[in-house]
Amino acid sequence: MRILIVDDEPKTAAYVRKGLTEHAFVVDVAGDGIEGLHLATSGHYDLVLLDVMLPGVDGWTVLQGIRRQRQTPVLFLSARDAVADRVKGLELGADDYLVKPFAFSELLARIRTLLRRGAAQAAQEVRVGDLEVDRVRRRVSRGGERIDLTAKEYALLDYFMHHVGEVVSRTLIAEHVWDMNFDSDTNVVDVAVRRLRAKVDDAFASKLIHTIRGVGYVFDARDD
Structure with missing residues (x-):
């Protein structure tokens, strides 16, 4: 938020x-x-x-x-x-x-x-596919299983949840989640996305975080 x-x-x-x-x-x-x-x-x-x-x-x-x-x-x-x-x-x-x-x-x-x-103004509980986020309690679960996230991982997920289906660039992610100007030589965004994927995607057949090569990422329940 x-x-x-x-x-x-x-x-x-x-x-x-x-x-x-x-x-x-x-x-x-x-x-x-x-x-x-x-x-x-x-x-x-x-x-x-x-x-x-x-x-x-x-x-x-x-x-x-x-x-x-x-x-x-x-x-x-x-x-x-x-x-x-x-x-x-x-x-x-x-x-x-x-x-x-x-x-x-x-x-x-x-x-x-x-x-x-x-x-x-903003739903307390939001869902994308089988992923559920309680924004008030900051609780995340997928398929009924609780997922523990760090503060930055949660902030990144929340940003994705506010832009479901939209292609978001690394620059926008860095600006809104880290409040920083994106440096093309810095891989902080990719590392953070990789860590988030490990928690919300890796154990599930349907993936939510999709890479758009040369652009950024899109978060939704579609299949690649």
Whole structure:
């Protein structure tokens, strides 16, 4: 799942980004309200973490701009702890409001709650062939057998599940799963796909991950 952080405090943004990345989220960061609003309304995000006090335009304005176009869950992260501020944020359409400083464990719990609540936008359980993924619990099984994945393997699988039947290039995979620019001399994507295949494909007659030579990969239940 992909999360956008809109916060002009580099230390806070880096702290949250690191923690979420360790829990298999793909995270983008915007350092001001203008960039944040642009990304939130032009990209695909499962959740937006939004500060109130931002350069460019404030968080209230960003939220209003998002709500005119999207119903993406928004969680305010702000040092403004007055009841009036919390009420204003919720009345403008925010889904939650957490006051800085905060414990990462609480933030993660609130994020997971919002993602469960936002299941109307993205199915909690998705299936391709006999492969099932519970996105809320991050559980994967195929043919009824539980499959244990590392955080990056799960992030790669989740990206494939969001693009079933589409040919995705190594560049796109590297950008969305590793948040990096793809270097043609780096085989990190191919190695990761090979490891994922070993867990979700090798023991099964029907293959889900298909290589498109010179292009990338396609994930679906078709036969080669």
